Amino acid sequence: xxxxxxxxxxxxxxxxxxxxxxxxxxxxxxxxxxxxxxxxxxxxxxxxxxxxxxxxxxxxxxxxxxxxxxxxxxxxxxxxxxxxxxxxxxxxxxxxxxxxxxxxxxxxxxxxxx
Amino acid sequence: xxxxxxxxxxxxxxxxxxxxxxxxxxxxxxxxxxxxxxxxxxxxxxxxxxxxxxxxxxxxxxxxxxxxxxxxxxxxxxxxxxxxxxxxxxxxxxxxxxxxxxxxxxxxxxxx
Numbered sequence: 284x285x286x287x288x289x290x291x292x293x294x295x296x297x298x299x300x301x302x303x304x305x306x307x308x309x310x311x312x313x314x315x316x317x318x319x320x321x322x323x324x325x326x327x328x329x330x331x332x333x334x335x336x337x338x339x340x341x342x343x344x345x346x347x348x349x350x351x352x353x354x355x356x357x358x359x360x361x362x363x364x365x366x367x368x369x370x371x372x373x374x375x376x377x378x379x380x381x382x383x384x385x386x387x388x389x390x391x392x393x394x395x396x397x
Numbered sequence: 398x399x400x401x402x403x404x405x406x407x408x409x410x411x412x413x414x415x416x417x418x419x420x421x422x423x424x425x426x427x428x429x430x431x432x433x434x435x436x437x438x439x440x441x442x443x444x445x446x447x448x449x450x451x452x453x454x455x456x457x458x459x460x461x462x463x464x465x466x467x468x469x470x471x472x473x474x475x476x477x478x479x480x481x482x483x484x485x486x487x488x489x490x491x492x493x494x495x496x497x498x499x500x501x502x503x504x505x506x507x508x509x
Contacts, residue, residue: 316496326433326441326486328496339496374440384429384490386497388440 285309287389289375295395299364304392306358306375312387313380315358317350319343319371320391326374332358333380365396399424401489403500411508416474418503420487423468427489430463430470431497435484444485445472474505482507 288307296302308315317329330340330350337350349361358377362369372393376386400423410416422430428449433441447454447461447470454461460473474481487500 318497325501326499328498331496341496384492384495385431385443385446388442390440 287375287377287387289373289389289392291392292390293393293395295397296365298367298396302362302365302394304360304362304373304375304394306360306389307356308358308375308377309379309387311379312377314338314378314386315350315352316376316378316386317360318374318376318388320374321371329360362394365394367396370394370396399427399489399491399498401487401498401500403487403503405503406501407504407506409506409508410477412477412479414477416472416477416481416505418472418485418487418505420470420472420489420500421468422470422489422498424489424491425465425468426491428492429490430461431488431490432459432461432472433486433488433499435486435502437483441486477505477507479507479509481505 290305315332318326320326328341330344331338332350347363351359372391374391375389378386403420431446432444434444435441445456445459445461447463458475463470484502484504486502488497490497
């Protein structure tokens, strides 16, 4: 069964550094999302992406964040200048669209900012 | 925007008994309500969902109910088993391809 994949599984970075989290959504899916989950807390929506552009973003998704689908396969989340509070698990999800709203989550990338 | 409240935050039930988790939502435009199970360190996995044109849905030991008037929805797990121990999240979405707004989660412990 096809799955969403994410790399790396764990990323450690210094405060102020840029990080790129990578996701490969399920082939033929049309909608893509990033969520984050701070340890022990709920899953929070960051951004949705459709037809090569952002369709919606949350208050968390400020100017430090950006997303890209550079090659029709990968879907990336970039944090330009990481802060301590960016430490969290970041989940990518994809959705086939066409009226099917099941979002398939990837295994997550644990980001630790020191 | 949508806000989803979930309770209880922790629930312990004896193996074989039933567990009920309740959620409320604020946006009357929400029409899709998934439930996710998350085991420690793992991704959220969809276990059941319900759409606003349906009041109840059942899948083996799991059932969900939806009261659109009151903006309440609930998850019922019957004949609980040790493998049901996990964190369960309710969620709401205003349309079929949109973001999902999660509740804070319920940690379910199944006691032997």
